Amino acid sequence: MIGREERVLAAVSGGKDSSAMLSLLVALSGELGFEVVPFHLDLGIGGYSEASRRVVEKLSGMLGLKSLVVSVRNVLEMGVPELARRASRPVCAVCGVVKRYFLNAAAIGLGFEAVAVGHTADDVSAYVLKAFLTQDWGGLAKTSPVNEAVDGLAARRVKPLFEVHEKELLAYVLSSGLPFVDRECPYAKLSTLVFDCRKALAMLERRRPGLRLSLVRGIIRSRGIFPASERPVRPCSKCGLISSGDVCSFCKLTARALGEPMGARVREYLSKLSL
């Protein structure tokens, strides 16, 4: 996933999964010879975001790392909920687009070879089930612990926790005394299909221990059978980062919500940050 001498930008939300990931990456970085920098995006979700940010700063300090903390509000003049309201789109969908864009733009702007995200076996199995239930074959075709870099458009994206269950990560952060936000995002109670898929898989797992892991591994092994999206990736005509069409999802979203695409402004803001 990560080569020697490489620099990895680790997305850290303050939740137990990404806190565990950061600690594990730090533990491995010496032996494997890579460098890890925590990246936290303040989403502007009131007290939840404030608590998350404090956790990430504390955790980074404990691990002896300087973290990169970016606030969506500083660049877009509003948080994710307001952005979603203006775009008339579901908060969770908007949040996904924003987090993915900022992380990749930061990695490209600051010269990181890879980004690491804390998706667990619980997450990946739920994405995979949702993709099956909605016949999103392109989504299944892309299921992988490593999505390779696309030159100048996207950094390599790795999921070091894709075979780890969240129960294991909870045990790890508790026994290691790592800080993590133990409240949920206030929007997490919105019912999404992925959320219901997690519940269904948790029920099935209780009856068939190992089912989620064997599903994740099975789909990764067999993903070649699913027809991938036929649209080749190319540079967004507005911001120059990865896109499947003329304009990327983030530029489309911000154009809709704010009247103009904001990708280029985000890129400029991030490239000026000092580590």
Add this chain to the structure above:
Amino acid sequence: MIGREERVLAAVSGGKDSSAMLSLLVALSGELGFEVVPFHLDLGIGGYSEASRRVVEKLSGMLGLKSLVVSVRNVLEMGVPELARRASRPVCAVCGVVKRYFLNAAAIGLGFEAVAVGHTADDVSAYVLKAFLTQDWGGLAKTSPVNEAVDGLAARRVKPLFEVHEKELLAYVLSSGLPFVDRECPYAKLSTLVFDCRKALAMLERRRPGLRLSLVRGIIRSRGIFPASERPVRPCSKCGLISSGDVCSFCKLTARALGEPMGARVREYLSKLSL
């Protein structure tokens, strides 16, 4: 599914789904010009099988049909539970093999073009989910409302209820005053993965009405993407009916349980029945 002048052998268990199917096939048979004969297999599961048989005889009488009732015990000298015990295999798996074999052997032996089974959208969606969770791509590739006949080896197999929910069928049998067994098979409480998949899908359906139907239709439309089994079908070397290997599942099962393959004996017994 069923052509004019064709004869269809309808598998009727006595449960609400196949009772509804039989009544619907009879209602359509005049206009569409086909003939339908009910086929009931007495599985030898104590009082449950006795009650089921009585329901099928009553239902056939109400619909003005002469039914074909065959008892597993009359041919194999034991019921399905004893067969499963001797084969050291789960009862539900053995029951599936036995029902499928008898139905096809009866159709081939008595010259029926097609068999009809009462699989509902609830059933098909659960099979499909189980196949995905276990990466049974061959099973997904075969998902279809119509499995075509294989000359001399298998009759066409059709599922007229594949887009109908069981709640609708319950409403239909109740409002039509059709008899059906309202107790469950005593083995149904054994937890199988298909059973848990039904539960998971029922939960998802409550949150996303239409999910099961769109899954069933989506998989049937897309089934061509899944790699089908590479083993061509051929005649079983013991009984001559359809098999994916040298010996068919039924002959293997009976050889294991009883010391000799019983397919040929079942075929001989069934071909002598008079309608």
